[in-house]
Amino acid sequence: MPPIIHERSIEIAGRLLTIETGRVAEQADGAVLVRYGETVVLTTVVGAKQPVEGIDFFPLTVEYEEKMYAAGKIPGGFFRREGRPSESAILAARLTDRPIRPLFPKGYRNEVQVISTVLSADQENEPDILSIIGASAALTLSDIPWYGPIGAVRIGELDGALVVNPTSHQLLQSSMDIVIAGTADAILMVEGRADEITEDRFIEAVVLAHEEIKRIVALQLELQALAGKPKRPFQPPSENVELKQQILAFLGDRLREAVFNPDKTVRVQETAALRDQVIAHFAATETAAQETSAGAPTAKDIGEAFDALVKELVRRAILEHGERPDGRKPDEIREIWIQVGVLPRPHGSALFTRGQTQVLTVCTLGTKEEEQFLDTLGIEETKRYMHHYNFPPFSTGEVRRLRGPSRRDIGHGALAERALLAVLPSEEDFPYTMRLVSEVLSSNGSTSMASVCGSSLALMDAGVPIRKPVAGVAMGLVTDTETGKYTILTDIQGIEDALGDMDFKVAGTQDGITAIQMDIKVMGITPQIMREALEQARRGRLYILEKMGEVIDAPRPEMSPYAPRILRIKIKPEQIGEVIGPGGRVIRSIQEQTGTKISIQEDGTVFISAANEDSARRAVREIERLTRIPEVGEIFYGRVVTIIPSGAFVEILPGKDGFLHISEIAPTRIRSVEEVLKVGQEINVMVIGIRPDGKINLSRKALLEREAAAEASAPRPADGRGAQRPPQPPPASTGSDRPSTPPSRRPEQRGPSRPPRPQASRPTSPPGQYRIGDRLKQFLGEDETN
Numbered sequence: 001m002p003p004i005i006h007e008r009s010i011e012i013a014g015r016l017l018t019i020e021t022g023r024v025a026e027q028a029d030g031a032v033l034v035r036y037g038e039t040v041v042l043t044t045v046v047g048a049k050q051p052v053e054g055i056d057f058f059p060l061t062v063e064y065e066e067k068m069y070a071a072g073k074i075p076g077g078f079f080r081r082e083g084r085p086s087e088s089a090i091l092a093a094r095l096t097d098r099p100i101r102p103l104f105p106k107g108y109r110n111e112v113q114v115i116s117t118v119l120s121a122d123q124e125n126e127p128d129i130l131s132i133i134g135a136s137a138a139l140t141l142s143d144i145p146w147y148g149p150i151g152a153v154r155i156g157e158l159d160g161a162l163v164v165n166p167t168s169h170q171l172l173q174s175s176m177d178i179v180i181a182g183t184a185d186a187i188l189m190v191e192g193r194a195d196e197i198t199e200d201r202f203i204e205a206v207v208l209a210h211e212e213i214k215r216i217v218a219l220q221l222e223l224q225a226l227a228g229k230p231k232r233p234f235q236p237p238s239e240n241v242e243l244k245q246q247i248l249a250f251l252g253d254r255l256r257e258a259v260f261n262p263d264k265t266v267r268v269q270e271t272a273a274l275r276d277q278v279i280a281h282f283a284a285t286e287t288a289a290q291e292t293s294a295g296a297p298t299a300k301d302i303g304e305a306f307d308a309l310v311k312e313l314v315r316r317a318i319l320e321h322g323e324r325p326d327g328r329k330p331d332e333i334r335e336i337w338i339q340v341g342v343l344p345r346p347h348g349s350a351l352f353t354r355g356q357t358q359v360l361t362v363c364t365l366g367t368k369e370e371e372q373f374l375d376t377l378g379i380e381e382t383k384r385y386m387h388h389y390n391f392p393p394f395s396t397g398e399v400r401r402l403r404g405p406s407r408r409d410i411g412h413g414a415l416a417e418r419a420l421l422a423v424l425p426s427e428e429d430f431p432y433t434m435r436l437v438s439e440v441l442s443s444n445g446s447t448s449m450a451s452v453c454g455s456s457l458a459l460m461d462a463g464v465p466i467r468k469p470v471a472g473v474a475m476g477l478v479t480d481t482e483t484g485k486y487t488i489l490t491d492i493q494g495i496e497d498a499l500g501d502m503d504f505k506v507a508g509t510q511d512g513i514t515a516i517q518m519d520i521k522v523m524g525i526t527p528q529i530m531r532e533a534l535e536q537a538r539r540g541r542l543y544i545l546e547k548m549g550e551v552i553d554a555p556r557p558e559m560s561p562y563a564p565r566i567l568r569i570k571i572k573p574e575q576i577g578e579v580i581g582p583g584g585r586v587i588r589s590i591q592e593q594t595g596t597k598i599s600i601q602e603d604g605t606v607f608i609s610a611a612n613e614d615s616a617r618r619a620v621r622e623i624e625r626l627t628r629i630p631e632v633g634e635i636f637y638g639r640v641v642t643i644i645p646s647g648a649f650v651e652i653l654p655g656k657d658g659f660l661h662i663s664e665i666a667p668t669r670i671r672s673v674e675e676v677l678k679v680g681q682e683i684n685v686m687v688i689g690i691r692p693d694g695k696i697n698l699s700r701k702a703l704l705e706r707e708a709a710a711e712a713s714a715p716r717p718a719d720g721r722g723a724q725r726p727p728q729p730p731p732a733s734t735g736s737d738r739p740s741t742p743p744s745r746r747p748e749q750r751g752p753s754r755p756p757r758p759q760a761s762r763p764t765s766p767p768g769q770y771r772i773g774d775r776l777k778q779f780l781g782e783d784e785t786n
Contacts, residue, residue, distance in 0.1 A: 006227045008219050012036075012153070012212060013165040015125065019137050019219060021227050029229075030142030034134040036165075038122035040070075043134025044115050047144040049232075051109035056304065059111040060101055064093035064131055066377050070121040076375045088376045090410050092116075092128040096135050098519050099181035099189040103147040107236040112144060121377040124167040129154055132181055137220050143229040147523070150188060151216030152181035155205040157197070162208050168379050178202075178516065180209035184217045186524020193418035196512030199534040203527055210527075243297055243305045247278055259313055262326040264356050264444045264494065265397065275306050311499045318478045318487050318496075325495050326355070333473070333491040333540055338551045340461040347563040348462025352454040355493065356444035361454030363462040365563045366433040367609040368599045385424055387436045389413035389451055395443040412448040413438070416472075419452045419507035419515035420459070423467040430465060431568045431607055445493035446474040452507045452515070453548060460552050463559035470514055471544040472507030475533045476500040479522060488533050490540045504530075506537040510545055565613045567620055573604045575627045578655055586626070586654075594619040626654055630687045630696055635703065640681045643673050650685055650698055658696035660685060665700050667708070 007020035025031035028044040116131035132152035140149040156166035156174035178192030258270035317323040334355030343349040348363035371382040389412040393400035438451035449472030476492035507515040596610040596619040610616040636652035647661040689697035
C-alpha cells in the first residue's frame with residue numbers, strides 16, 4: 001500500500017520551503033523531509049515511553065549527520081566514510097538543540113532523540129536552518145509532549161540592506177550572519193556574528209526574522225492539522241510544599257548565609273554541607289517508613305526540595321531587592337585583573353581574570369601550509385584563523401576523566417572565534433595562519449566571554465595588527481511570569497546562570513557588536529527585554545575594554561622573535577612551473593639553500609616563511625631572479641648553451657635563453673659562430689628585442705661598439721715627452737671572453753692586457769641584472785684580455 005504523503009510549502013526570500021511527512025521513516029514518532037532550494041534534510045524524533053529513573057535533568061539528545069554524498073563528495077581519510085561529527089556538524093546540532101529544549105514540559109524525564117540527516121546540499125542554502133525547522137515539525141507531528149512549533153531563519157546584510165536567508169556565497173560578502181529562532185509569540189534563540197553592527201540594527205534584524213518565523217510556525221500548524229498525532233498524557237510531578245516549609249524551618253537563616261557568599265568555593269561547600277544535613281535529618285529510614293507511612297519522602301525528594309528552595313531564594317532576592325549572591329548590583333562587573341606576555345616562548349599570551357573566572361589564552365602564528373583543511377558540506381575548504389577552548393576539571397575543583405573536547409567546548413570556542421573575525425587583518429596584509437587556545441584555569445561563569453577578552457589581548461601581544469580590541473560580557477535574566485517583573489544581570493556568575501532564565505552573550509568593539517549568542521529557559525523573551533539587555537551589555541563591554549586598554553591598547557609593533565617571518569610575492573601563474581622545476585627540484589633547492597618554506601597558490605601568490613627575515617628575503621631574490629622578464633636595453637652576463645650555424649643561444653637567467661644572431665656577435669663580419677664563441681663560454685649581452693611570442697633577441701656587438709666608443713672618447717694619458725698618446729685602433733673582434741672578479745655577474749673582458757684602472761664604488765644590482773649605467777662604468781673601469 002503506498003504511503004499517504006502530506007506536504008505544505010511557502011515562499012521565503014524567493015525560494016520555496018517545503019515540509020513533507022509520510023514518505024519515509026514511518027517507524028519514528030515523527031519524521032519530516034524539509035526542502036529549501038535543492039537542499040534536503042531528513043529530521044526524525046523518537047521518544048521513550050517511560051521516564052529514566054534517578055535523574056534530575058531532561059535527557060534530550062540532538063544529532064546532526066553530514067552525509068558527504070549530499071554534496072557529491074567522497075569523505076577524506078583512509079576509510080572513506082563518515083566518522084565522528086565535524087565541528088560544523090556539532091555546531092549545527094547545538095543550534096538545533098537550544099531553541100527546542102525550553103519547550104518541553106517541566107519535569108519531563110523521558111529520553112528524546114532528534115536526528116537531522118543532510119541528504120542533499122546545494123551549497124547555497126544552508127542546511128542548519130532546515131534542521132531547526134525539521135526538528136520542530138517532527139516534534140509537532142509526534143505524540144511527544146512539546147509546546148511548539150518554532151521557526152528559524154538566517155539574517156544577513158548586503159549593501160546596507162537586511163536579507164532573509166542569504167545564500168552561502170552571499171554570506172561571504174555579508175556584514176552579518178545571525179540565526180534567529182522562536183515561536184509565534186517570542187524569540188527563543190539567537191546566534192551569529194557581525195561586523196560591528198549597532199544594537200538598534202540588531203533589533204531590526206530580530207524583528208524582520210520574527211515576521212518570517214510566524215509564517216513558518218503557521219505552516220507547521222497546517223501540517224499538524226493534516227497528519228499530527230495526539231499528544232501523550234503527561235502529568236508533571238507535584239510540588240511537596242509541606243516538605244519545603246519543614247526544611248525552611250529547620251535551616252532558619254543558615255541557608256541565606258551559605259548562599260549569599262562572594263566566594264564561590266565557600267558558597268558551594270557550605271551549601272553542599274547544608275544539603276547533606278537536610279537529607280540526613282528528613283530522610284526516612286526503612287524502619288521509620290514502615291512505622292509511619294509508605295509515602296515518606298526519599299533522599300532524592302528531599303534533595304530536590306532543597307535545590308528548589310535555593311533557586312527561589314536567589315531569584316526572589318534578585319527580583320525584589322536587586323541583591324546578587326556575591327553582593328553586586330544588577331549591572332556591576334566583577335573585579336578585573338589582566339596580564340599579557342606571561343609565557344616566554346609562545347608568540348603571544350594573555351591572562352584574563354574576572355572575579356573567580358580566569359582564562360589563559362595563547363596565540364600561535366603559522367604559515368599558509370598550516371591552515372585547517374575543512375572536509376564538510378560547505379563551500380569553504382580552508383580556515384586560517386582558529387580558536388580552541390579547553391575546560392579542564394580542575395577549573396571547577398572537580399575530578400573528571402580527560403577526554404577530547406566536548407560539544408560545549410567546541411561551541412564556546414566557535415563563539416569566541418566569531419567574535420574576532422571582524423577585526424582580523426586580511427590575508428594580503430598579514431599572511432599568517434593564527435591559532436588561539438583558551439585554557440580555562442578557574443570557572444565561575446562567563447568563561448566564553450573571558451576567552452574573547454583573552455584572545456584579543458593575546459593577538460595584540462603577538463603583534464597581530466587587529467583593527468580594534470574586542471571584549472565580551474554575559475548577561476542574565478530573572479523573570480516572574482505571574483507579575484511580569486524582570487531583572488537583567490550583567491556579568492553573570494555560575495549560580496546565576498544555573499538558576500536564571502537567560503544566558504545572553506554579547507561581544508564587540510567600542511563601535512558595535514561582533515558576536516552574539518542567546519539561550520533562554522523560558523518560553524521566550526520580547527524585543528523590549530532584548531533591547532534593554534543589549535544596552536546594559538554595551539555599557540559593560542565598554543568598561544571591560546577600558547580595563548584592557550590600561551594594560552595594552554594596540555598591537556605590539558614587533559612580533560615575537562620566535563614567530564616565523566612570512567613574505568608574500570606575486571608571480572604569473574604560467575611561471576609557477578619555472579619556480580617549482582622538474583620534479584620540484586628548483587623549489588627544493590631554494591628551500592635548502594635559504595632555510596625557508598615556500599608555498600605557491602594557483603593564482604601565482606607565493607608565500608615564503610623562515611625563522612628570520614633575512615632568509616626569507618634571500619628566497620624572494622632567488623624567485624624574482626627565476627621569474628624576472630627581461631626588458632629591452634637590459635644587460636646580462638650569460639652562458640652560451642647551444643651553437644647553431646645562424647647564431648647561439650645564451651642563458652641569461654636560470655631556465656631563460658635568448659638568441660644571439662651571428663650578425664650580433666662581433667662588430668665585424670665573422671665566418672662562423674665558432675670563431676668567437678664556444679659552448680659554456682660566459683659573455684655579456686644586451687636585450688635588443690622581445691618578439692610577440694616572448695622570445696628574446698640578444699646582441700654582443702652593441703656592447704662592444706658602445707665600449708669602443710666610450711674608450712675612444714675618454715682622455716688619454718700623456719707620454720714621457722708630454723705628448724698625447726695616439727688613438728688606439730679598435731680591439732680585435734674575435735677571441736675568447738674571459739671573466740674576472742667578482743665571480744658573480746662579471747663584466748666581459750677582451751683586448752690586450754693593461755694595468756687595471758682604479759674602480760669607483762658603485763651600487764650592486766640584484767643577481768642576474770645590471771642596469772646599463774652600472775655596466776658601462778664597469779666597461780670603462782676594467783681591463784680586457786684576449
